[in-house]
Amino acid sequence: MAFAKDHDLHRRRLGMNVGVALTLVAFVAVMFGVTVVKVTNGGLIEAYDHQPRASVLPITEPVQ
Amino acid sequence: MTDATSFDGPRDVRFGDYVQLLKPRVMSLVVFTALVGLVLAPGGINPMLGFAAILFIALGGGASGALNMWYDADIDAVMRRTARRPVPDGRVTAGEARALGLGLAGLSVIMLGLAANWVAAGLLAFTIFFYAVVYTMWLKRATPQNIVIGGAAGAFPPMIGWAAATGGVSVESVMMFALIFMWTPPHFWALALFMKEDYHKAGVPMLTVTHGRRATRVHILVYTILLAGLAIGAGFTALGGPIYMAAAIVLNVLFLIGAVRIWRRDEGMAEADGYAVEKRFFRFSLLYLFLHFGAMLADTALLEVM
Incomplete structure (x- = not known):
């Protein structure tokens, strides 16, 4: 089975499509990098979800 | 009949x-300034x-650029300097420019x-709003003070960079803002002097159009004097160090000399040498800003080493 020949438009816009693809890949890479830093720095990833939860409560007194 | 086949459509x-x-x-x-x-x-x-x-x-700065090109396509098409921009040239439609600008504006602020932090994001959002709406849609076509006030948009990036690191605004970041803010008018007025017909044809009320070229030369000198005071004064705040101080004195003396030369010329002299002095002043103004911020960076590096 042969693939259909590329439409002329796709060939002419190859550069455009490759550029968009690379931009998206770069965006994913940046997001990944930011996420890694945020998580390893111990950023609060548990948000308040209307249930009292020990891990998100402020520490009021030193633990004995 | 017109020869339709000779029309060479946009590529x-x-x-x-x-x-x-x-x-x-x-x-x-x-x-660079945000960095x-x-x-x-x-x-x-x-x-x-x-x-x-x-x-x-x-990206946020780019978004405001795209919004500017969407809104100003009619002006850009008339001016020789900007006629080859993607929208007036027909390569990108105005709607696409607007969509890209709005999309990137939202994306960059949220990201x-x-x-x-959200202080930096808020400043970025305000900057985009200021450039795209206050400057482009409102001031640019309405008042010869367009670039004086609009210059604020270009002056925000170092403040945003500072806010990204600290989560706030301080004297130092306001000084960096003020430096670019005061630099913008002489920079653009020099451009307006040698782009002489462009703003006239497009009907943009630049100072050269509304108050004449003599007044523009005087304005360049006055703003350069104020700028020099500010730039050297900044050396006495926490921004300054030995490298900044040395650079600021040399650069501002050179900039003042250029402004005085522009002020002393009339149109006949400028025509005679093809606006050489004005063009040199414009090119030097870019170097001027770059080196001031570069010197701040160098002083910080120096502190790290010592």
Whole structure:
């Protein structure tokens, strides 16, 4: 089975499509990098979800 | 009958055309000044987060550039300097420029908020609003003070960079803002002097159009004197160090000499040498800003070493 020949438009816009693809890949890479830093720095990833939860409560007194 | 076959339609759109919409040359100045703001800020920021912050500040600047090109396509088409921009040239439609601008504006503000903090994101949002709405839609066509007030938009990046690292605003970041703010008018008025017919034809009320070229020369001198005072004064705040002080004195003396030469010339002299002095002043103004911020960066590096 042969693939259909590329439409002329796709060939002419190859550069455009490759550029968009690379931009998206770069965006994913940046997001990944930011996420890694945020998580390893111990950023609060548990948000308040209307249930009292020990891990998100402020520490009021030193633990004995 | 007109010869329809001789019409050479716009060529296919390329990725680079969309990059052009983001005004890459303006963006380079945004990146550099934002970087200086971020590096100078006390406390520092994780390099990855700093990189992401600069990237999204640059994207936000690009978004306002795209919105400007959407709204100003009619003016750009008339002016020789801007007629080859993607929208007036027909390579990108005005609607696409607007969509790209709005999309990137939202994306960059949200991402800066997530990567750094919401103070920086708020400043970025305000900057985009200021450039696209206050300057482009409102001031540019209405008043000869257009670039004086509009210059604020270009002056925000170091403040955003500073806010990305510290989460706030301080005397130092306001000084960096003031430096670019005061630099913008002489920079653009020199351009307006040698782009003589452009603004006239487009009906943009630049100072050269409304108050004449003599008044513009006087304005350049006055603003340069104020700028020199501010730039050297900044050396006495926490921004300054030995390198900054030395650079500021040399650069401001040179800039003042250029402004005085522009002030002493009349149109006949300028016509005679093809606006050589005005063009040199304009080119030097770019170097002037770059070296001031470069010197701040160098002083910070010097402190690290010592």
